[in-house]
Amino acid sequence: AQTVTQSQPEMSVQEAETVTLSCTYDTSESNYYLFWYKQPPSRQMILVIRQEAYKQQNATENRFSVNFQKAAKSFSLKISDSQLGDTAMYFCAFRHNNNDMRFGAGTRLTVKP
Amino acid sequence: DAGVIQSPRHEVTEMGQEVTLRCKPISGHNSLFWYRQTMMRGLELLIYFNNNVPIDDSGMPEDRFSAKMPNASFSTLKIQPSEPRDSAVYFCASTPTSGANTGELFFGEGSRLTVL
Numbered sequence: 001a002q003t004v005t006q007s008q009p010e011m012s013v014q015e016a017e018t019v020t021l022s023c024t025y026d027t028s029e030s031n032y033y034l035f036w037y038k039q040p041p042s043r044q045m046i047l048v049i050r051q052e053a054y055k056q057q058n059a060t061e062n063r064f065s066v067n068f069q070k071a072a073k074s075f076s077l078k079i080s081d082s083q084l085g086d087t088a089m090y091f092c093a094f095r096h097n098n099n100d101m102r103f104g105a106g107t108r109l110t111v112k113p
Numbered sequence: 114d115a116g117v118i119q120s121p122r123h124e125v126t127e128m129g130q131e132v133t134l135r136c137k138p139i140s141g142h143n144s145l146f147w148y149r150q151t152m153m154r155g156l157e158l159l160i161y162f163n164n165n166v167p168i169d170d171s172g173m174p175e176d177r178f179s180a181k182m183p184n185a186s187f188s189t190l191k192i193q194p195s196e197p198r199d200s201a202v203y204f205c206a207s208t209p210t211s212g213a214n215t216g217e218l219f220f221g222e223g224s225r226l227t228v229l
């Protein structure tokens with residue numbers, strides 16, 4: 001069974017600084033998707049970034065980028081130039097084929113002014 | 114385009130009452146998922162459907178929970194009788210399984226259930 005582990009329950013960062021959220025996963029599959037979702041206080045689940053396992057290049061979306069290490073089964077999220085609006089819960093997630101999506105426990109990120 | 118639509122957004126009920134949560138997936142999406150979110154257990158999959166057929170319901174807690182998808186545009190999650198430990202946010206999500214499939218799930222805004 002696939003599992004997703006986020007070892008940082010809470011993190012904080014100063015506005016305009018850079019922060020990295022960690023995620024590891026366990027799977028025997030070779031092709032899959034990895035995701036980071038953001039959940040602000042409104043509770044809406046918002047996709048931040050997506051990585052396909054067969055792509056070696058790390059995904060980037062504006063201030064958000066990932067460090068995907070397939071052999072190590074690691075998928076960290078880097079947020080550059082942190083903004084107050086980045087304050088939220090961040091969930092790492094794994095999905096293989098058309099099966100269900102597995103989530104980590106989440107990391108609560110607070111951006112301080 | 115309309116996203117995933119869930120109703121009600123908030124529900125407060127008393128223990129023993131029946132609760133029905135509703136979901137309308139994005140048009141053209143043929144996979145639908147029900148998740149439950151609590152502080153203690155995080156995001157848990159309850160059940161998911163492909164082409165209106167239940168594929169995996171192993172996450173449904175017990176016989177008090179049931180889910181249906183009578184057609185491609187509507188699903189319900191029913192709890193009967195409800196108990197205080199069912200208090201949670203229930204999310205519905207949808208995604209296509211082919212064509213424009215990028216793997217991501219598109220979530221509704223969730224239904225917050227409080228059972229007194």
